[in-house]
Amino acid sequence: MTVMTDRPHMLTEDFEAVARIAAREVEGLRLEFIDGVIRSKAVPDGDHGRIIVWLSRICMQHHPGLWLHAGQGVKVEQYREGRAIPDGVLAHEDAFVGQGDWVDPAPILMAVEVTSWDSDTVRRDHVEKPRAYAETGIPVYLLIDRAKCEVSVYSQPNGQRYESIHIVPYGTDIALPDPVGITLQTEVLKDWVR
Template sequence: MAHEPLAPEELLLEGFLALDTPEGYRAEFIEGDIVVKPPPDGDHEGCISVVMRQVTRRSVTDMDVSGHKGLKLERGSRCPKNHVIPDATWAPRERRLFRGAEPWMPADGVAMVTEVTSLRADRDREVKRHCYALADIPLYLLVDRERGSVTLFSEPGHDDYQQIVTMPFGKEIELPEPFSMTLETTDLA
């Protein structure tokens, strides 16, 4: 019996899933593009460390965090089969979301994703933001090193986040439930 040929997007996705990237590199499949990123620089990792340290110590909800966890974002028509790797993915510890998860897991139950801008900042500011909103991830925290700011996107709906708060480095930003905490940004500069 003959098989139907794969649609171009399905063929690309199949090729993406078969990639063998060099050690330290990360590959993502975003809006039909395969994006391979080199290992992050020390300043990038320093920013992630600042956020992780504060959230794990100050959040009122006990959180699990996964650095570089693969998420399958399959909701919506703009981002039908995206495979993204946030710099940090947060979920309430009681959910045990990361235990036994496949390398690419659905975003159901994720409380927040965090990205720190690097070479292609516009992808974090725009494309990933829309993909996270379409997947109904409640909070997206963007540390924008170029602009010297932190932005919290919340209330996903209508292909984007409906609430956007941006603070320059050095100012505090409030993370709502389930975190219910103040994130200090002075050490991000």
């Protein structure tokens, strides 16, 4: 049997229909479509949600007109054929008004992922998503890795990958470069690890 690796599992429009039905029929099921492959996204636990609230508060304090939109579906990859659900995207408060389930990524200043405890989180959050967000041109990708107790900041997308990656352990301050322009004090993240 031959396995086709040069084509997606399905057309993007078909994926959107399947994702809409799955979300309606199965509580908490969220599907993503990256590199032509369908993946399920884990339902966030309490610590995961607390990290997003913490980050939201910091972003709003520094940039009152910007919001960290949680769980917003985004069109990703070079030709916008992929579909990702970042844990948060930093954009103007009205950036996605009037758009559907999957929004145009142009207004996004930063995509955020907080690792989950599912088996494919390393591949998804450390490999697939940084590539998809860089291809999309999202200026900053923030990854909070709860298993490694590290914070990674990816920046300077070149259309294929991020040229700059800065990784620090929890407890170390880390700068989110422009257009975000915030320094995170990560000591508190130690409180939200299993």
